Amino acid sequence: MDFHRLALFGALGMVLLLLWQSWLEYEGSKNPGAQNAAVTQSASASGVQGGGQTAPTEGVPQTPTASAAPASSSPSQPAVPVSQSLPSNSRITVETDLIRAEIDTLGGDLRKLELLTYPVTLDDPNTPFVLLNDAGADLFLIQAGLLGADQDAPNHHTIFESSVSNVRLSPSADRVSVDLHWISKDGIRYSKVFTFFRNSYYVDVDFVVDNASAKDWSGYRYDQILRTQVVEPGNSLGFFGAMPTFKGAAIFTPEDKYQKIDFEDMFDANLAKSTSSGWVAMLQHYFVGALLPKSGPTYEFYSNVTQRDSAPRYLVGYKTTQPTVIPAGGSQTLSGRMYVGPKETQRMIEAENKLELTVDYGWLTPVSSPLFWVMTYIHKAVNNWGVAIILLTLLVKLIFFPLSAASYKSMARMKKMQPRMQTLKERFGDDKQKFQQAMMEIYKKEKINPLGGCLPILIQIPVFIALYWVLLESVELRQAPFALWIQDLSLQDPYYVLPILMGASMFGQQLLNPAPMDPMQQKIMMALPLVFTIFFLWFPSGLVLYWLVNNVLSIGQQWVITRKIQAADSKT
Secondary structure, eight states: OOHHHHHHHHHHHHHHHHHHHHHHHHHHTOOTTTTOOEEEOOOOGGGOOOTTOOOOOTTOOOOTTSOSSOOOOOTTSOEEETTSOOOOOOEEEEEOSSEEEEEETBTTEEEEEEEEEEEEETTEEEEEEEEEBOSSSOOEEEEEEEEESSSOOOOTTSBOBOSOSEEEOOTTOSEEEEEEEEEOTTOOEEEEEEEEETTOOEEEEEEEEEOOSSSOEEEEEEEEEEEEOOOOOOSBOGGGOBOOOOOEEEEEETTTEEEEEOHHHHHHSOOEEEESSOEEEEEETTEEEEEEEOSSSOEEEEEEEEOTTSSOEEEEEEEESSOEEEOTTOEEEEOEEEEEEEOOHHHHHHSSTTGGGGSOOGGGHHHHHHHHHHHHHHHHHHOOHHHHHHHHHHHHHHHTHHHHHHHHHHHHHHHHTHHHHHHHHHHHTTOHHHHHHHHHHHHHHHTOOTTGGGHHHHHHHHHHHHHHHHHHHOGGGTTOOOBTTBOOTTSOOTTOHHHHHHHHHHHHHHHHSOOOSSHHHHHHHHHHHHHHHHHHTTSOHHHHHHHHHHHHHHHHHHHHHHHHHHHHHHHO
16 A cells, blocks of 8 residues: 555545544434423422422432432423423522522522623623523523431422522622522421632532421432533534534543433433542533532432423432431531533633543543643733644644654655656556566665655644644633634634635645556545545634644645755755
8 A cells, every 4th residue: 555545544534533523413412302392391380389398309309218210290290392491489690700690599499600701602792601591492400409308308399588689799709698598397497508709610509407396307418400402503514514512411430430421321221320529510512510519428420301201301410328417406517519610621620529521622632631731821922822723733843843854755755756656657557566566676775665655644633633622622712813804713714714725735735745656546636635625614713724834834844855855866
């Protein structure tokens, strides 16, 4: 196999890999049960009870001592379209320097959360991105409650009371709290306390149990995320489909490390994983909602799917497996924490229990992570992610300069041998075996490595794919401008200038390379610039910028080396 064929297979392999990733995304976007139009809704607000009465059980996990079977909805609950909002009571609005959140007194759920520093689009900078939402078909909210062993306890169906309706973080404070409370028929006072922090996407959620009853209180805590699966337009590869970004659940435990759980897996089987530390999360492109249990007791990470015969609602969360016992007249706090916000790499690294694993670069993480960190440090100096990509490309070229130089020398010598190769081809005609033997003899005599010319392409492919994932997954590059018409490096070039220039640079490279002897290979190699140009039309402009700059640098390097070899040959 000559080097042209190997280079061709390497380039086509990269294209096939990216197409395969897109196909996986398409397959993963299929929603089990999505064809049904109606859904069985959670309990309506009128059915929610307080004042010590028993609350509905829709979506409430089983106590650790109960059967492991998932809780089912009450048959008396009404059916409503999935597009309708969840039942609601009064809302409490909380605003910090980074987020604006809404807490519903029905269940004390965190129902809505807007990211104030992340606009929906560059064209609408004053409208923040909504991460949590309890209205419409795309539901994403966080619930928490208590499971009483033999007493009533507040769950996410309980109506709480609060003395506040709007809370704002003051300029002099580093945190702000919201206190909700509920009193059972036994006289036990439950307080659910949310604490939001300055310059943070952490939210602490504490349950304070004041046991004023005449007997000991025993119970468990649970926290869970409710999510529906809705196909989003997202980034597009045109007729190649959507760019593959994972949307689903993930857990981390010291025993099994990081595991992603897609919606189909949750639909097929419920999760039940015991651990003493870790986290459970719902992921989507650039953002994450994660539940972080406090260290100490043992937990069970679980999943459940409600409304299985219609459009499913997916639940992932954790519950304690050892009861908290509070003696009569005593008080105790059951603490919990969540992270709800962007997957900013530095924040994730500084977070708890390997939360940085949610920034998932795939199987090339060992390559992608160093690339991102180098880009980060370059960006700190130049304050432009596009310039950082250009300088990173230059740095990669410098690192591989010795290898690339050797390869380009080999290609230059092979191009010089083209007339002799043509003569051999005419001499041996259709006898390919004798032609190959004669060609290898010339390569050996002239000290030419026939595989050396394909090494630059083979080296670029893993770096290219690694940078592809960096640009696709890193929220830091979301809506990052470069220059002129390129105002978002994570999106395609709106005028297709960079892809066209990239295709032209690929064609220029081919003019410097020796042409394949096989006519069919020649035609395929000449078609590759056009194929890649069409393919790159829908790629993130930052990725196309990298490939273009890399090609230009390669052309310059190859041209200089070729001139030097020609000058040396002319002297001899």
